[in-house]
Every structure is written in structure tokens, then in C-alpha cells.
Amino acid sequence: xxxxxxVACVAALGAAGALAMAASGAPSGYxxxxxxxxxxxxxxxxxxxxxRRVQPHLEKLLGVRILVEYRTGGGGAxxxxxxxxxxxxxxxxxxxxxxxxxxxxxxxxxxxGYRLDQIRSIAWTVSAPNxxxxxxxxxxxxLRDFVEYAKANPGRLAVGGVERLSPSDLSLAQFMQAAGIxxxxxxxxxxxxxxxxxxxGGHVDAATTAASHGVRHKDQVxxxxxxxxxxxxxxxxxxTFAEFGYNVTVETSWGVGAPAxxxxxxxxxxxxxxxxxxxxxEIRKAVEEEGLTPLYFGPAESQAYVNRLVSTYRxxxxxxx
Amino acid sequence: xxxxxxxxxxxxxxHYLLLMAVGVAVGSVVGALxxxxxxxxxxxLLPFTFVMDPTSALVLMGAxxxxxxxxxAIPACxxxxxxxxxxxxxxxxxxxxxxxxxxxxxxxxxxxxxxLGQLVxxxxxxxxxxxxxxxxxxxxxxxxxxxxxxxxxxxxxxxGQSLLKGxxxxxxxxxxxxxxxxxxxxxxxxxxxxxxxxxxxELVPALIGFLTVPEVLGMVERRREERYVAEYRSxxxxxxxxxxxxxxxxxxxxxxxxxxxxxxxxxxxxxxxASLAAYNEAWRSSGKRAEFRRGSMExxxxxxxxxxxxxxxxxxxxxxxxxxxxxxxxxxxxxLLLQGIQPGRNxxxxxxxxxxxxxxxxLVSGIVLFVVGLAMVRLLVQIIRVPVYLLAPLVLTLSVVxxxxxxxxxxDVGTMVVFGVLAYFLRKMGFEGGPVVLGLxxxxxxxxxxxSSLALAQARxxxxxxxxxxxxxxxxxxxxxxxxxxxxxxxQMMQRVQPATPAGPGG
Numbered sequence: 001x002x003x004x005x006x007v008a009c010v011a012a013l014g015a016a017g018a019l020a021m022a023a024s025g026a027p028s029g030y031x032x033x034x035x036x037x038x039x040x041x042x043x044x045x046x047x048x049x050x051x052r053r054v055q056p057h058l059e060k061l062l063g064v065r066i067l068v069e070y071r072t073g074g075g076g077a078x079x080x081x082x083x084x085x086x087x088x089x090x091x092x093x094x095x096x097x098x099x100x101x102x103x104x105x106x107x108x109x110x111x112x113g114y115r116l117d118q119i120r121s122i123a124w125t126v127s128a129p130n131x132x133x134x135x136x137x138x139x140x141x142x143l144r145d146f147v148e149y150a151k152a153n154p155g156r157l158a159v160g161g162v163e164r165l166s167p168s169d170l171s172l173a174q175f176m177q178a179a180g181i182x183x184x185x186x187x188x189x190x191x192x193x194x195x196x197x198x199x200x201g202g203h204v205d206a207a208t209t210a211a212s213h214g215v216r217h218k219d220q221v222x223x224x225x226x227x228x229x230x231x232x233x234x235x236x237x238x239x240t241f242a243e244f245g246y247n248v249t250v251e252t253s254w255g256v257g258a259p260a261x262x263x264x265x266x267x268x269x270x271x272x273x274x275x276x277x278x279x280x281x282e283i284r285k286a287v288e289e290e291g292l293t294p295l296y297f298g299p300a301e302s303q304a305y306v307n308r309l310v311s312t313y314r315x316x317x318x319x320x321x
Numbered sequence: 322x323x324x325x326x327x328x329x330x331x332x333x334x335x336h337y338l339l340l341m342a343v344g345v346a347v348g349s350v351v352g353a354l355x356x357x358x359x360x361x362x363x364x365x366l367l368p369f370t371f372v373m374d375p376t377s378a379l380v381l382m383g384a385x386x387x388x389x390x391x392x393x394a395i396p397a398c399x400x401x402x403x404x405x406x407x408x409x410x411x412x413x414x415x416x417x418x419x420x421x422x423x424x425x426x427x428x429x430x431x432x433x434x435x436x437l438g439q440l441v442x443x444x445x446x447x448x449x450x451x452x453x454x455x456x457x458x459x460x461x462x463x464x465x466x467x468x469x470x471x472x473x474x475x476x477x478x479x480x481g482q483s484l485l486k487g488x489x490x491x492x493x494x495x496x497x498x499x500x501x502x503x504x505x506x507x508x509x510x511x512x513x514x515x516x517x518x519x520x521x522x523e524l525v526p527a528l529i530g531f532l533t534v535p536e537v538l539g540m541v542e543r544r545r546e547e548r549y550v551a552e553y554r555s556x557x558x559x560x561x562x563x564x565x566x567x568x569x570x571x572x573x574x575x576x577x578x579x580x581x582x583x584x585x586x587x588x589x590x591x592x593x594x595a596s597l598a599a600y601n602e603a604w605r606s607s608g609k610r611a612e613f614r615r616g617s618m619e620x621x622x623x624x625x626x627x628x629x630x631x632x633x634x635x636x637x638x639x640x641x642x643x644x645x646x647x648x649x650x651x652x653x654x655x656x657l658l659l660q661g662i663q664p665g666r667n668x669x670x671x672x673x674x675x676x677x678x679x680x681x682x683x684l685v686s687g688i689v690l691f692v693v694g695l696a697m698v699r700l701l702v703q704i705i706r707v708p709v710y711l712l713a714p715l716v717l718t719l720s721v722v723x724x725x726x727x728x729x730x731x732x733d734v735g736t737m738v739v740f741g742v743l744a745y746f747l748r749k750m751g752f753e754g755g756p757v758v759l760g761l762x763x764x765x766x767x768x769x770x771x772x773s774s775l776a777l778a779q780a781r782x783x784x785x786x787x788x789x790x791x792x793x794x795x796x797x798x799x800x801x802x803x804x805x806x807x808x809x810x811x812x813q814m815m816q817r818v819q820p821a822t823p824a825g826p827g828g
Contacts, residue, residue, distance in 0.1 A: 019440030024515040043364050044651020056371045074502040081516050113516040158780035184780035189504035192808020197644050203461025
């Protein structure tokens with residue numbers, strides 16, 4: 001019977017050792033246990049798809065499991081405030097979405113529950129321009145038709161988008177200001193899915209949201225224009241707003257972050273692994289086919305990217321006040 | 322061979338039958354655990370589907386999703402705890418049946434109705450996907466607003482002793498649903514600076530609080546008179562009784578099927594509303610209205626059938642239009658995307674065999690569910706042999722764990738306790754939990770759709786046009802009016818037949 005005690009003692013020692021290592025939070029040998037990945041939006045949304053896309057490859061590279069947990073509500077605020085308050089040991093990371101994060105902190109201040117400086121960007125991986133789209137059978141064949149009608153009938157065109165104080169709302173405000181027209185914004189709850197239903201069902205005259213949703217429904221909708229400087233790879237025939245002289249810049253991007261104060265080694269390791277996964281040809285191809293643009297921003301570029309967005313949107317949100 | 326028939330042949334191979342059995346077993350367990358919804362079961366499953374071919378992934382996920390809505394009926398019947406939000410009606414009717422000593426009947430009824438619902442839903446997906454998808458597109462914000470208002474008129478069947486108290490309860494539920502960030506407008510309401518309230522009142526802990534806690538406290542109160550929830554009797558003929566009771570009511574089945582299918586295709590409205598609507602329909606047209614809320618087989622059949630018909634029909638907009646109508650549907654779509662398949666037209670062209678295999682599997686998994694479920698019922702019905710002094714603490718523990726599990730948050734346990742105590746005292750004063758739950762479920766549908774509709778009305782320059790002149794708006798406005806009148810009349814008649822009966826055993 002003595003061997004049993006020996007086994008038990010060894011096991012207990014081992015467990016204590018493991019606990020001690022976990023407690024000290026030593027980054028050497030990171031990661032040594034599963035990493036929790038917080039998703040601030042509902043299962044099946046784009047934030048979910050972005051983590052699921054990399055999850056199996058990342059698990060192989062890092063040698064630990066990635067546990068996806070959903071903390072939804074408040075347009076992402078619930079998840080991001082939890083991320084901001086998490087322990088900065090590299091074992092809690094979270095999906096980030098811009099410009100949602102910055103718009104919330106600018107418009108809602110302390111009510112948002114987190115500050116941008118509480119979250120350290122690790123990498124930004126994909127982005128999508130915003131698109132203005134109409135139904136396939138709509139009389140508006142080009143952006144010019146649309147603007148002309150709006151000029152003749154101010155406020156008569158109903159444009160659906162994802163909620164108020166959101167990128168949809170902002171991008172439409174930018175377009176209205178640039179084109180000198182008045183449209184009626186119809187905020188729709190529940191993400192981009194219901195916005196597309198409302199457009200395809202003919203309940204609104206047009207819709208504005210991330211262009212990737214238009215690409216997914218390209219049989220049923222016509223994209224009049226996309227934001228940004230260049231045309232999209234997935235939609236080479238669709239012009240940009242800029243080609244008509246309208247300065248519409250709002251685009252959505254997805255990334256990963258950790259609570260501020262996370263060790264630099266952790267940031268380096270995670271971002272290298274992530275970008276390596278994103279660079280594999282099949283993932284790159286899938287991303288582009290879905291109407292998304294791959295970004296390969298490591299830690300330094302990521303931080304600069306966020307800072308740039310903060311200064312841009314500080315001006316832009318005034319359109320919504 | 323035609324992909325439709327190829328799909329059927331595929332489904333009947335051992336590979337897919339086995340996958341379905343696994344999905345059904347896991348789904349029933351996930352559904353039975355309060356705090357774990359079908360969506361959560363599917364998120365846990367998702368990483369495992371990466372290593373499968375897309376067809377197997379869909380079949381497995383579909384089976385899990387559907388059977389979760391049978392699993393949730395088990396704790397609902399036995400210990401008045403909704404396994405998922407779709408089981409709210411089952412808590413009311415199923416548990417009363419159990420307390421009347423008909424535990425086996427209640428569970429067999431839930432099982433048979435769930436399996437039938439799965440068949441109905443699967444059949445609609447197979448045969449009616451095109452027209453139903455077109456119908457689902459007719460529901461814009463004004464129509465969804467009216468569906469929500471129509472839903473509120475279901476209050477009459479849930480109100481209990483006093484219609485006024487029922488209305489007050491529904492109003493409380495609606496108010497509670499406004500806590501947190503407003504869905505369309507983005508401002509924070511009634512959060513009192515608590516970050517946990519930003520996302521609003523979490524539904525599952527609130528349901529457990531309003532439905533389960535008062536029931537358990539009632540058990541504790543009566544522990545001297547009733548040492549068990551119900552007397553356990555071995556009932557060898559129970560299954561046949563249930564078959565006869567259920568299958569001899571074609572109109573009840575038909576009505577519940579139609580309600581389930583319609584609710585399934587309407588975006589943003591899911592299982593809980595389907596079961597409530599079918600239940601209300603059954604109540605309104607029943608000859609035995611007095612049995613409702615005291616353990617009605619009809620009510621239970623309607624509710625369970627409708628909520629199981631939702632899962633497959635929810636896939637209609639997803640498959641035909643590429644727009645997921647619910648969380649679980651979004652996850653199935655995500656699984657496809659991650660396998661490199663863009664959902665849309667090509668599902669019925671390039672990937673037709675896969676799609677039809679999946680569609681047939683939703684039908685066949687109804688039969689698999691019935692077989693697997695029979696074994697589970699035999700085993701689980703024994704739970705009522707546990708005496709109250711053990712069962713009550715066990716159920717409360719389960720309630721705490723379930724409330725915590727929703728988002729690993731102790732705040733939600735507090736929510737559950739506060740609402741539970743509140744509901745207990747409210748019930749003492751004659752307010753039922755049902756109407757509150759109805760308000761909680763419908764508030765998040767009515768309010769954002771109203772806000773969208775108002776913006777739409779601004780663009781159209783006419784409130785009348787948006788709210789009353791669109792064909793489906795008008796239809797649901799009229800239906801609401803009709804339902805209110807019928808409900809009031811039915812409620813008065815019930816009062817006349819049953820003057821001043823106490824509100825059901827333990828009510």
C-alpha cells in the first residue's frame with residue numbers, strides 16, 4: 001500500500017509546483033495553459049468567425065487550447081470592459097473591432113466601462129470598407145442616380161444600418177455631408193444580418209454596412225460604392241466614394257488585444273503566431289473571397305493604427321452629436 | 322442521381338445515423354441543463370467540426386440544436402426549471418401534470434410532441450423552403466413590431482386569477498427588458514453605473530427566478546403535507562395513452578405546426594415565442610380551457626411541438642437567403658464559412674447534395690430523437706422519487722449553477738435570487754410569473770422594431786402607411802385586435818365556469 005502514498009505525494013507536489021508556476025505568472029514558457037479569448041459579439045457574427053478562422057491553426061502553433069467565450073451586449077462594451085479588467089498575464093485576450101471601440105469611448109465616456117488605454121492591441125488582421133447598397137431591382141443603378149434622387153427628395157430615402165452611434169450611422173453621416181444630401185437613417189437592431197433582410201425584403205431603400213455582407217449577398221444586392229482609397233479585390237467593378245469626389249473613410253477592422261500591462265514577450269509571441277496563420281495562402285484566399293482585406297499589423301503598427309483612428313474619429317463623431 | 326434523393330440515401334447510412342444519435346444525445350443533455358442553451362452547445366461543438374467534412378458538421382449540429390428543445394422539457398416538467406428559455410410553457414403545464422402524478426405522461430408527451438415538431442419543421446424545410454423564404458422577407462420592422470404586440474395579447478391565457486394583475490406583470494416584464502444599452506439607440510438605461518447591467522437583464526437567470534424559485538419555495542412550504550413532488554406510480558400504459566391523446570387531435574397538431582413554422586421563419590423571433598403562441602392558440606380553441614395552467618396535455622403538446630418546429634424552419638432563411646434568423650443558425654452558417662462554403666444560392670447548386678443531406682437529417686433526427694428520448698424518459702422520471710427535503714436544495718443548487726453558467730458571472734446569480742424572492746411574494750399576492758416572462762421575452766422584440774419603424778415612417782412621411790397600410794402590418798394589427806377580443810371573451814368564460822377556484826395546485 002505504500003506505493004499509493006508515494007504516488008499521491010508526487011502528484012500533490014506536481015500540482016503544487018504547477019500552481020506555483022501559474023501564480024508567479026512567469027512568461028517563460030508562455031503559453032503553458034489554455035488561453036481564454038473573449039468575443040464581444042454574438043456567436044456566428046464576424047468577431048466569432050475571425051477567432052474560429054485562426055483557432056485550430058493557432059492551437060497547433062502555440063501548443064495550448066484556445067477557449068472562446070462570449071461576453072455580449074452594449075454594442076461590444078460588455079466584452080471590452082471585461083477584457084480591460086482581466087488579469088494582464090496573456091491568458092485572457094479578446095477580439096477587438098474598430099471603429100466600434102473608439103466611437104463608444106468618445107460618445108459615451110465613462111459609461112462605456114473601459115478606456116482605450118486599458119487595452120493593448122496585439123494584432124489587426126482583417127478589414128472591410130463600408131458599402132452603400134441597394135436591391136438588385138432598384139431603379140438606382142449608380143451612386144449618381146442615388147444622389148440625384150436624394151437631392152430632389154430630401155429625407156425621403158430610407159437607409160438601413162446597424163443601430164445608432166455605429167459605423168453604419170457614421171459612414172452615412174459622412175456621405176450625407178460630403179454629397180450635401182439628406183437621407184433618413186433607419187437604425188436596425190441585431191447586427192448586419194437583419195439589415196440585409198430589411199434591404200432584400202425591400203423595407204428600406206438602401207443599406208449601409210461592412211461591404212463583406214454585400215459580397216455575401218451579391219446575387220440579391222447591388223453595391224453602389226465602397227469607402228476607402230482603392231477598389232476592393234472581391235468587387236473590382238464597384239467604384240469608391242472617392243471616385244465621385246465624396247470623402248467617405250469609415251471602414252471596419254477586426255483585431256486582437258490583451259489587457260494593458262501584458263508582458264511584451266507575450267504580445268510578441270501572440271502577434272507573430274497570429275500573423276503567421278493569417279499569411280497562410282488558404283486563409284488569405286478565404287478572407288479575400290469573403291470581401292475582406294487582410295491586414296498584417298504587428299504590435300507596433302497596431303498601436304499606431306489605433307492612435308490614428310482615435311484622432312480621426314475624435315473629429316468625425318461630431319457628425320453624430 | 323437527383324441531389325434530393327441522394328441526400329435521403331446519405332442520411333440513412335450508418336455514418337450519418339450515428340452522428341445524429343450523438344447529436345441528439347448531447348443536445349438532450351445540453352438542453353436539460355439549465356443555463357446551457359442550444360447556442361452554447363453548438364459553440365462548444367464548433368471546434369470539433371473543423372476536422373469533419375461540411376455535411377457531417379451540419380448534420381451533427383442540426384441534431385444537437387433540435388434535440389436541445391426536447392431536453393429542456395425534462396427539468397421543466399420534473400422540477401419546474403426551464404432547461405432553455407423555450408421551455409417556459411412546459412414549466413407551467415408540464416410541471417402541473419407531474420404534480421398530479423402523471424410524470425411519465427408529461428415526459429412522453431413532451432417527447433412525442435418534440436419529435437413531431439421536428440418532423441413538421443424538417444418537412445417544411447424540405448418541401449416549402451422557397452415560398453417560406455419569400456414569406457420571411459415580407460417581415461420588416463413594422464411587421465415585427467406588430468408580431469410583438471400580437472404576442473402581448475397572449476397574456477390572457479397566462480394571467481391566472483386576475484387579468485389586471487396579468488397586465489401589471491407583463492408591464493413589469495417589459496420594463497425590465499429596457500435595462501441596459503438600448504438596442505437601436507445606443508443609450509444606457511437603468512444600469513445604475515453597474516457594468517454588468519450594460520448588457521441588460523440576462524434572460525435565463527430571470528426565467529429561473531420568476532418560474533422556478535417560487536415553485537421550489539412552494540415545495541418547501543408544503544413539505545409536511547407532500548413529502549414528494551408527486552406520488553411515483555409505475556404506469557405501463559402511459560406511452561400508449563400519450564399516443565392516443567396526441568394523435569387523436571389533428572387540429573391541435575395542425576395549429577401548433579403552423580404557428581411553429583411561421584415563428585420559425587420570421588427573423589429575430591424564436592422558440593420561446595413559438596411555444597407561447599401555440600400554447601395560447603391551444604387555450605383559445607380548447608374545449609377544456611379549465612385544465613390550462615393546472616396540467617393540460619393540450620397545452621403541453623402545442624408548446625413542445627411548436628418550439629421543435631422552429632429549429633429546422635429557422636434554417637430556411639439561412640439556407641435560402643444566407644441570412645441567419647437566430648444564434649444557432651448563425652453558428653451553422655459560421656461552420657460553413659469556416660469550411661470555405663459561402664452560404665447562398667450555391668447551397669442548392671454546387672453543394673446541393675450536402676444541403677439535402679442536411680435537410681433530410683433534420684427530419685430523420687426527429688425519429689432518432691424519439692428513440693433516444695424513450696430511454697432517457699424511463700431513467701429520468703425516477704427523479705420524482707427523491708423526497709422534497711433533498712430535491713428542493715438540489716434544484717436551487719442547479720438554479721445557481723445554471724444562472725452562473727450563462728456567462729460565468731456571479732451577478733446573474735444575484736439577479737436570479739432577487740427575482741426569485743420577488744416572484745415568490747408576487748405569487749402570494751396573485752401575480753403569476755408567466756406574464757412577466759412574456760414581457761421580458763417580447764420587450765426586446767417590440768422596442769427596437771418600433772424605433773426602426775418610426776424612422777421608416779419619417780422617411781415615408783406617414784405613420785398610417787407604415788403601421789397600418791402595409792399588407793402584413795395590417796394583417797397583424799387585425800389579428801391583434803381579434804386576439805384581444807377573443808382572449809377577453811375566453812377569459813370571461815373561463816371565470817364563469819370556474820368561479821373563484823384557487824389558481825391551480827400550488828398556484
